[in-house]
Amino acid sequence: MSEVPENLKYAKSHEWVLIDGDTATVGITEHAQDLLGDLVFIELPDVGTTLEAGTECAVVESVKAASDVFCPMSGEVTEVNEDLVDAPETVNSSPYDGGWLFKMTISNAAEANDLFDPETYSGLAADDH
Amino acid sequence: MPFIPHTDDDIQAMLKAINVDSIEALFDEIPKNLRQDLAADGSPTTSLKSVPAGLPEFEVARILHERANQDGASSCFIGAGAYEHHIPAAVWEITTRGEFYSAYTPYQAEASQGTLQLLYEFQTMMASLTGMDVSNGSLYDGASSLAEAVLMAVRANRKSKAKRILMPNTVHPHYRETAHNIVHNQNITLETLEYDASTGVIDVNSLPEEPGDIAALVIPYPNFFGGLEDVDVLTDWAHEHGALVIAVVNPLALALLKSPGQWGKDGADIVCGEGQSLGVPLSSGGPNYGIMCCKQAYVRQMPGRVVGQTVDLDGKVGYSLTLQAREQHIRRSKATSNICTNQGLVVTASTIHMAIVGAEGLKRVAAQSHANTQALAERLCQIDGVQKCFAGPNFHEIVLQLELPTETVLRSLAASNILGGYALNKYYPELGEAILVCATETKSDADIEAYATKLERVFALQGASRCPVQPKMR
Numbered sequence: 180m181s182e183v184p185e186n187l188k189y190a191k192s193h194e195w196v197l198i199d200g201d202t203a204t205v206g207i208t209e210h211a212q213d214l215l216g217d218l219v220f221i222e223l224p225d226v227g228t229t230l231e232a233g234t235e236c237a238v239v240e241s242v243k244a245a246s247d248v249f250c251p252m253s254g255e256v257t258e259v260n261e262d263l264v265d266a267p268e269t270v271n272s273s274p275y276d277g278g279w280l281f282k283m284t285i286s287n288a289a290e291a292n293d294l295f296d297p298e299t300y301s302g303l304a305a306d307d308h
Numbered sequence: 309m310p311f312i313p314h315t316d317d318d319i320q321a322m323l324k325a326i327n328v329d330s331i332e333a334l335f336d337e338i339p340k341n342l343r344q345d346l347a348a349d350g351s352p353t354t355s356l357k358s359v360p361a362g363l364p365e366f367e368v369a370r371i372l373h374e375r376a377n378q379d380g381a382s383s384c385f386i387g388a389g390a391y392e393h394h395i396p397a398a399v400w401e402i403t404t405r406g407e408f409y410s411a412y413t414p415y416q417a418e419a420s421q422g423t424l425q426l427l428y429e430f431q432t433m434m435a436s437l438t439g440m441d442v443s444n445g446s447l448y449d450g451a452s453s454l455a456e457a458v459l460m461a462v463r464a465n466r467k468s469k470a471k472r473i474l475m476p477n478t479v480h481p482h483y484r485e486t487a488h489n490i491v492h493n494q495n496i497t498l499e500t501l502e503y504d505a506s507t508g509v510i511d512v513n514s515l516p517e518e519p520g521d522i523a524a525l526v527i528p529y530p531n532f533f534g535g536l537e538d539v540d541v542l543t544d545w546a547h548e549h550g551a552l553v554i555a556v557v558n559p560l561a562l563a564l565l566k567s568p569g570q571w572g573k574d575g576a577d578i579v580c581g582e583g584q585s586l587g588v589p590l591s592s593g594g595p596n597y598g599i600m601c602c603k604q605a606y607v608r609q610m611p612g613r614v615v616g617q618t619v620d621l622d623g624k625v626g627y628s629l630t631l632q633a634r635e636q637h638i639r640r641s642k643a644t645s646n647i648c649t650n651q652g653l654v655v656t657a658s659t660i661h662m663a664i665v666g667a668e669g670l671k672r673v674a675a676q677s678h679a680n681t682q683a684l685a686e687r688l689c690q691i692d693g694v695q696k697c698f699a700g701p702n703f704h705e706i707v708l709q710l711e712l713p714t715e716t717v718l719r720s721l722a723a724s725n726i727l728g729g730y731a732l733n734k735y736y737p738e739l740g741e742a743i744l745v746c747a748t749e750t751k752s753d754a755d756i757e758a759y760a761t762k763l764e765r766v767f768a769l770q771g772a773s774r775c776p777v778q779p780k781m782r
């Protein structure tokens with residue numbers, strides 16, 4: 180069973196979000212990186228881009244697949260994890276910490292209510308197997 | 309189990325689902341007079357009316373020989389995107405060996421090491437000629453390679469949002485039309501950049517100071533007139549304005565000229581073009597192949613197959629397709645392109661050609677083609693009524709202005725088995741009666757003299773008919 184930290188919110192498409200006031204940090208779950216396999220390339224959004232919840236915001240590419248990452252919440256990108264450009268495998272080894280993708284200023288905090296809590300997401304991920 | 313998957317019941321069910329009476333009704337929008345499969349009463353038949361009845365093999369061979377002879381003996385001075393060059397006999401002898409003889413991309417690395425290694429060598433040669441970091445395993449042809457390069461530049465230039473491309477009208481007109489057809493429904497606009505009337509290249513002093521948001525500038529090298537654009541200034545100008553640089557090249561010319569990777573301060577970003585000059589014969593318009601190379605930073609936006617070198621479990625060198633996550637069988641609708649089977653066999657010939665001729669050989673072919681074209685132009689311009697259209701350096705093509713209609717001149721030359729050049733009237737009416745001529749290394753001094761002698765005669769005869777009273781010459 181893959182790790183699902185208690186302090187995060189989750190999207191059905193396997194992104195996690197850490198909400199701290201009006202700032203959110205976004206990544207993909209341990210379960211997602213496990214499905215994808217070894218990541219070789221990550222295309223991140225540009226800082227300053229305005230994103231809407233549910234739209235494509237990044238691409239994670241592994242040796243066997245390339246998948247879109249969907250933005251869990253609406254807002255403006257304030258910072259991207261530049262370390263991933265040269266070390267995309269960090270997402271495999273540390274999906275919830277060193278492998279974060281980008282940070283954003285959220286424009287609608289209520290959208291968090293549409294995301295899953297850890298328990299619900301755990302059940303969803305377990306059904307995948 | 310039958311190979312035809314649709315039973316009559318299946319077909320009826322599908323027609324019903326789309327509310328159409330018959331399969332025939334699906335073709336209603338095709339005008340009846342264009343249909344070759346309709347009998348006089350308009351009913352469909354299984355025979356095509358414009359196709360004659362069958363002939364014995366012997367008869368067919370005789371007819372084809374006759375027709376082949378119609379263009380077999382001509383002395384060709386037409387370039388305009390497809391060039392006659394010497395191809396060593398070994399090239400196609402090796403290419404058509406059973407081990408190589410397939411047009412298909414080798415997915416199955418364990419059974420295709422030879423073909424994969426050859427494609428890897430091809431990519432190495434192309435990257436070397438263009439001065440780029442990476443090459444793909446080829447595209448379909450030069451024109452569609454430019455369209456792909458435009459699409460790629462729009463994807464890759466993330467700072468630019470406008471989807472505008474600056475396209476000089478010294479780019480091959482067919483390439484511009486093809487690129488337009490492929491990209492215009494994606495809201496990409498190709499904005500024309502005019503050439504200078506005296507030089508036939510872009511006047512760098514006329515470039516806009518505030519061009520706005522442009523995704524890329526296309527630089528043809530050599531350009532359609534054979535002229536050499538000021539690539540360093542153009543490249544730096546584009547980069548200063550946040551645009552990528554797409555070089556559309558004749559790779560043979562790069563054996564002699566500055567490679568796009570060396571242009572300006574940072575070099576071109578994407579290089580595309582037509583590979584036919586490298587070992588592929590003129591053959592009624594094809595098959596040709598397209599090339600595409602780029603800087604490492606843009607490799608994931610590049611379309612087409614890429615072969616990589618790796619090692620197997622025992623540490624032995626091997627080759628396989630790589631970066632496939634860009635491609636349609638993995639990335640589906642978001643793939644960088646749906647090019648899967650490239651021009652594998654033609655590229656095989658081209659790679660073997662380059663390996664046989666070598667870097668020095670390519671350089672000599674390019675230099676001799678340049679020299680022959682200069683000699684041809686000098687000789688033809690001795691004729692009263694013929695002059696060069698543009699000042700400035702050129703590679704192996706040059707524009708000549710005639711004081712007679714191009715149609716008359718070219719038809720008279722063709723009657724003597726000389727294909728005298730490409731008439732520019734259609735795409736460049738502002739040049740008046742002008743032709744684009746090319747003399748590659750295949751042309752001898754005698755060939756050039758034969759052309760000049762015939763042209764002199766054409767001008768003497770036609771010139772005489774324009775002048776009712778002949779001056780006495782003795």
